[in-house]
Amino acid sequence: MDTTPRRTLRLAALMGSVALPLAFLAMPGYAQEKPKEHADGPAAAYEPSMTTLGKLKLEIPGRKPDDPVITPAEFDKAKQIYFERCAGCHGVLRKGATGKPLTTDITRERGYEALKDFITYGSPAGMPNWGTSGELSEAEVDLMARYILIEPPQPPEFGMEEMKKTWKVLIPVDQRPKKPENDLKRDNLFSVTLRDTGQIALIDGGTKKIVKVIDTGYAVHISRISASGRYLFVIGRDAKLDMIDLWMKEPSKVATVKIGSEARSVETSKMKGYEDKYAIAGSYWPPQYVIMDGDTLEPLKIKSTRGMIYDSQEFHPEPRVAAIVASHYRPEFIVNVKETGKVLLVDYSDIKNLNTTEIEAERFLHDGGFDSTKRYFLVAANARGKVAVIDTKEGKLTAVIETGGQTPHPGRGANLNHPKYGPVWVTSHLGDETVALIGTDPEGHPDQAWKVVQQLEALGGGSLFVKSHPKSDHLYVDAPLNPEAEISGSVAVFKVSELGGKEPKYKVLPIAEWAAIGEGQPRVVQGEYNQAGDEVWFSVWNSKDKTSAIVVVDDKTLKLKSVIKDPKLITPTGKFNVFNTRNDVY
């Protein structure tokens, strides 16, 4: 399978057929632009409820005798059910995301009866059958159908008071070690998300043994390391942020805080003079970020991201915070705001007089990383098929580039030294098999800078991550969301030194096969290098009740080096090598 058949795959198709892996995505992070129509056929005519109430004595214009109605108490109850069951996919303001929009212009067109049926029976496109599954009673289904005919209320905020209530310093600073109290090679530790158990596993990069499994928030999205390498920060999708002290004899949580009801990102201050001083975390709901004390997670400053969409300049009530990285050129956090398409440079040198540069970039910013010089930050505007480039030294937009593929998903991307085009940064795509190489060297290669200089074709659509390393001659491309088991269980590897050739070929590594875990259809996801840059780790992510594994590949030979298996290694997904993560090596 050293060929590259064109196997284009629309994200929409993926989303319909791949239920499990989608949960790995930043749910509901893959908002497309507002769908204008329902996928489920033309809207049903308005059919007033048969379950409604007697005749009205009042003649209010617009009231029909059998219109569904709602009381204040019902409204409150429905609001709570909506937030717990529906908001994750449909958005707290019902603007739609993974699920369809449920704004009143749409719900009223469909009508009460159609809504009730939909809630009761679900749909093959992914709507759960809340009624027939018994998770909602008949009365509750009726209530929810009536509720979504009324405009949504403002969902609960999560400000300083709420955060402070959840904030705990488990081990005060003065009771922590003054110097490292263990012999771990901390810079070669891997923090591995155990998605479904709400844990991370700390794995020793040398011995490949699990050092410790630590309870965290649910489905930890990323791990970040403080500039000194001492503190590990992990954030769950439930917005629970935990801080782990790697100096302790047995690395343990020292502080915890909940920063909202849904979150994805955390980072720490990296500028000289600010090492380990601040942490920052961004949330999906409420749409805001919070700057915290770097030793204790004490929330210090919360800033809302609600505001105008960069191009239409219409107000968006729910602009979610996607990736956050720390600048190497200024004392700034780089905060990506998804729906409004803005990149915020947040100066943390004086948080009482907070200076922010709000850069107009492109809608649906999601994830990204630095070029090899760490001056430029490249971030995918996923639903727009583009990558925005931010000059973190000058504090402004450098370029917006069409990637030529569908729904770029770089993770942090990969930096290669291309034999023809010099330094390039790479992203693969969720929606097709293409891999885009973007020139990042405006001085040495001005003609190639901020252009797609080469498009590769890898295994197929459904890719989440590419990976390389400054010492490596390889570029790895996964495809965990591809519906074909053979593809989602494999990884494509290109030889960087051969990319100057006509049609660069890739080698396929059958990672899932190498793991030999028997039962299940695991997906192979997210290559991560060790500190030395001579081996790459892949998660072989099986379902919760089946065996998963991590497969370690020798980067020189591309041979299997090791398989990590352990009963505790349940649903491993993202892996974060301490050294590479804190130094932005990728």
Place this chain on the structure above:
Amino acid sequence: MDTTPRRTLRLAALMGSVALPLAFLAMPGYAQEKPKEHADGPAAAYEPSMTTLGKLKLEIPGRKPDDPVITPAEFDKAKQIYFERCAGCHGVLRKGATGKPLTTDITRERGYEALKDFITYGSPAGMPNWGTSGELSEAEVDLMARYILIEPPQPPEFGMEEMKKTWKVLIPVDQRPKKPENDLKRDNLFSVTLRDTGQIALIDGGTKKIVKVIDTGYAVHISRISASGRYLFVIGRDAKLDMIDLWMKEPSKVATVKIGSEARSVETSKMKGYEDKYAIAGSYWPPQYVIMDGDTLEPLKIKSTRGMIYDSQEFHPEPRVAAIVASHYRPEFIVNVKETGKVLLVDYSDIKNLNTTEIEAERFLHDGGFDSTKRYFLVAANARGKVAVIDTKEGKLTAVIETGGQTPHPGRGANLNHPKYGPVWVTSHLGDETVALIGTDPEGHPDQAWKVVQQLEALGGGSLFVKSHPKSDHLYVDAPLNPEAEISGSVAVFKVSELGGKEPKYKVLPIAEWAAIGEGQPRVVQGEYNQAGDEVWFSVWNSKDKTSAIVVVDDKTLKLKSVIKDPKLITPTGKFNVFNTRNDVY
């Protein structure tokens, strides 16, 4: 009446008794902190409606058989009525302002029947009798009572699309004069708000004749002049912004735009290199500001002010934009956000990569002005009895000072050279007769800097404006909101050179008497100097159907110099001398 009897007056008392002048205030700009209780006695027990519907077939927890209900169509109708009739006083989000808060925790405690009665019959405290006046039908009253038991929906936004629809260039730039085409002494023109007619009068400062009356938005809050002195900008409370070209043979509007549904502030760029380049206007609803082209009013960049309150760090959905001034030290606008207590330094040198410094100051920022060096900006946090000082050169908070009085209302304040304390900035108070003098010279008078160095007592509470001039030895203090006619029709004048004495006395100028307008009880408001700084103009503001006037006082002798009367001079309030306004002379 050369004595200073202490005549303390609480703002609350003023608000109850003085209906007309309060309309002059930034309604609903004087939001106090959330009232915890109703003024109208203990909440009535919950009494379900007798007008409601049959029995429910469903058993939803919390539903009582006679609970009031609402349909989606009714909800929409009620939303519209609320926005038109109720939002002005109670706030679009029902958080309360001039009217009481109507959040559901409060409305549900009062209950349906009590609400219906209240809407029908009104209250002596100012709630209109919507039912008995016939402005709402019985069915509509019933609807509104039910509606406010349900949580409020998001009110209409006003983004770029809406603004662009209202934007008109009446005279294109290339059809405007290349040089001044009139012989007016433009720098000595006064732009006078004719409050109730929705106009401004341009009055010649030399001849005292009305040059022209120009239709504008309703109750123009302020006039501002472009750095060159050519363009006059006026903004109505209805958020209509008009731009007048003073170079035209007959000064006329050349562009207009509506920037929201309620607004107070406009300013233009003043830094070298940016003269006449940009205008900015801030709105109360939606809570945002907009940067516009300085020649055409084309809206370029809208920025929401929704965000966290500076101290509690809880989200506020409606942080209104109060005063805006242009920095003389940086290419920045200084934007004061009322409810969140933040001063924003908005860098207009690159609006695509918009840099903003958000300074934590104090809640309820309202109006203010520069010290005599124009480096420091002093702004009243009115409901907190404080003044915040911003260093516009360094871009940070310098101090927050208690003024010692109740509800400071400086307008732009007055700068004096105090015989003992050197440069001071002055504010009077709405809530009492005190006048606070604040030291503003940290280099020459470090012990006095950012302290109240002296407290004067003037005529009484209800003062809106103080006024002085670099060439004058006088400080004028008005009291237009004082309930006593003799006080509200007079102005107190202190001699600056005598302020070093033990108990400085003031002289009373009976301005309303001098105007000799006969009928009515006019209020004397807002002293404004001419360009030369040798005369002061006061508005003698009568009701719409009665004669008003402007009284001109000789600043040297404190004698009556001139009375301006004209049938077109209806309800004059604020006056803005072109030279003094554009150069921040006060």
